[in-house]
Amino acid sequence: MSIVITAFEKSPDGGMGLARDTRVRWALEEAGRPYDVRLVSFQAMKEPAHLAAHPFGQIPTYEEDGLCLFESGAIVFHIAQRHGGLLPGDSHARARAVTWMFAALSTVEPPILDLSIARFQEGDKPWAAERMPLVAGRIRQRLDMLSRHLGDAEWLDGAFSAGDLMMVSVLLRARPSGILDGFPNLAAYVARGEARPAYQRAFAAQRAINAP
Known part of the structure; x- marks a missing residue:
């Protein structure tokens, strides 16, 4: 049975590879495993059919031969355990x-996500200006x-x-803030990850769905 993952019908990042389905796509590409994608709208994510696969109404999910998983970390771990190329033999x-x-x-990842929340969901709060430096400092x-x-x-x-x-994948989410630029070795590390052919294929697949 083929592998099926879910992804945003229209990703909030506009196809920049920051949505968590990109992590799963990348792992599958590294493992050389073909997969299909079922696109899910924001409305469908909160409906019973999707909630049966992901109790919190998010993406991605992973289905294969009667197995259904959610949470990107758990999915990548499963792929890495089952297929070669992502975990050492020792x-x-x-x-x-x-x-x-x-x-x-x-x-x-938590402080990086906290920065996104502080900017886009709490940016209009009276205490936002004071909180932002604290969040950035933790990152x-x-x-x-x-x-x-x-x-x-x-x-x-x-x-x-x-x-x-x-x-x-996590550090990529910090790059838009400019904070990553302050750590040249980490920026180069991220660039090495992006240069991997498997990442390039995963990014292109996510971009093709979401690019304007």
């Missing part, structure tokens, strides 16, 4: 790659620690892994 290196997946989603603190760990290395822990896939 058990210790494999565990570290999974750790970096969790770090990307649990430690680095810089996380990126400073990540930058020191990465140093001059190409990837986070040896060869490219699902940990890098998730981390690059």
Whole structure:
């Protein structure tokens, strides 16, 4: 049975690869797995049919042979476990790659998302101007620690892994703010991720649906 993922019928990012289905597309491309996409409107995301697959009414979801998953991190982890190319063979290196997946989603992404919320959902609040520097400061603190760990290395822990896939995907969301530019090694790290042929295919597929 073919793999089917869901994606925005019209993504809020306008096809810039920031929607979370891009992470799943990228993982599938790295694994060399064909997939189909079912586009979902904002209205359909809140209807019973989609809520049965994703209880929180979001995207992406993943369906294959009776299995239905939601949450991009869980989906990428499943792909990485089931297919080659995203997790090292050595058990210790494999565990570290999974750790970096969790770090990307649990430690680095939350303050980046908080900045988006502060700008686009709370920007008109009287306290917004005071809050913005605090939010940006938390992002810089996380990126400073990540930058020191990465140093001059190409990837986070040896060869490219699902940990890098998730981390690059998260850091891409920080780039529009300009904060990423303050960390040249992280900006170069993200560029290396974007240069991978699998990412290029995933980005092109998402762009083709959403570009004006």
